[in-house]
Amino acid sequence: MIPASDRLKLGDVEVIRLSDGTFRVDGGAMFGVVPRTLWAARAAPDPENRVTLALNCYLVRTPGATLLLDTGVGPDVARRHVDFYSFEREPGLFGLLAELGLGPGDIDLVVNSHLHFDHCGGNTIRAAGGTWEPAFPKARYVVQRGEWEQAMHPVDRDKPSYIPARLRGLAGSDRLVLLDADGPIAPGVEAVLVAGHTACHMGVKVASGGRVFFYFADAVPTTAHIDLPYITSFDLYPVDTFNAKKALLERAVEEGWTLGFSHELRHPFGCLRRAGRRIAFVPSDGPENV
Ligand SMILES: [Zn+2]
Numbered sequence: 001m002i003p004a005s006d007r008l009k010l011g012d013v014e015v016i017r018l019s020d021g022t023f024r025v026d027g028g029a030m031f032g033v034v035p036r037t038l039w040a041a042r043a044a045p046d047p048e049n050r051v052t053l054a055l056n057c058y059l060v061r062t063p064g065a066t067l068l069l070d071t072g073v074g075p076d077v078a079r080r081h082v083d084f085y086s087f088e089r090e091p092g093l094f095g096l097l098a099e100l101g102l103g104p105g106d107i108d109l110v111v112n113s114h115l116h117f118d119h120c121g122g123n124t125i126r127a128a129g130g131t132w133e134p135a136f137p138k139a140r141y142v143v144q145r146g147e148w149e150q151a152m153h154p155v156d157r158d159k160p161s162y163i164p165a166r167l168r169g170l171a172g173s174d175r176l177v178l179l180d181a182d183g184p185i186a187p188g189v190e191a192v193l194v195a196g197h198t199a200c201h202m203g204v205k206v207a208s209g210g211r212v213f214f215y216f217a218d219a220v221p222t223t224a225h226i227d228l229p230y231i232t233s234f235d236l237y238p239v240d241t242f243n244a245k246k247a248l249l250e251r252a253v254e255e256g257w258t259l260g261f262s263h264e265l266r267h268p269f270g271c272l273r274r275a276g277r278r279i280a281f282v283p284s285d286g287p288e289n290v
Pocket residue numbers: 114116119197218234
């Protein structure tokens with residue numbers, strides 16, 4: 001059941017948070033240089049020091065197109081990841097789309113913030129014979145060109161994060177749309193580079209009726225990462241993340257953006273406000289979380 005708090009109306013656009021489930025990640029890795037005594041107050045670790053994270057995707061319905069921002073880990077979780085991350089997927093992205101009366105053929109555009117396995121696992125499905133085919137048969141898939149190349153040819157440092165064999169089936173046709181920087185994806189929907197997590201990681205800005213929704217993806221994966229030093233150890237270029245995040249958070253405060261986060265468990269949407277020298281998160285679905 002998709003709760004009302006997972007839906008956002010923005011002019012003539014609707015944005016719906018669809019979580020592909022949860023998984024658990026080492027808290028130290030998730031919060032980088034921040035000491036455990038600080039991050040544990042925001043995200044309680046389990047006995048193995050792991051914190052529970054959502055696998056958020058956002059469905060964006062505009063008058064002209066239905067877009068999906070990221071696709072979670074997908075139904076075919078790699079064996080090496082199952083035990084390590086304790087994925088719990090039911091009902092998963094495809095189950096939630098079905099609740100909305102949507103089938104894979106109803107998605108026009110799949111937009112990947114980046115191609116780490118927990119953000120594009122639903123892009124493809126395993127076909128008979130072991131090949132991987134597009135899971136959304138009519139969709140075009142949008143990603144930054146540099147990210148696509150990184151995913152196809154990961155260096156040793158990146159190899160645990162990418163599964164190129166699952167993505168190759170998207171290549172070689174006009175199905176794949178490669179972007180070279182910021183730019184329009186569809187009317188009212190815009191790619192915004194937020195480099196640092198990977199070199200070509202991007203966020204997505206949706207504007208309608210004078211309001212803005214911004215999906216931070218892994219640049220600010222949870223509301224606990226709004227404070228500038230909270231940057232994951234997975235970020236390849238943390239100084240770039242710091243700078244990009246700082247500039248965008250300032251804009252989000254000034255312009256009153258509603259925000260969405262890739263791995264936030266509790267709050268599907270929220271805004272920011274200045275609280276002294278800090279920026280505080282104001283959830284759309286509950287009391288202020290300062
Ligand atoms: Zn990532």
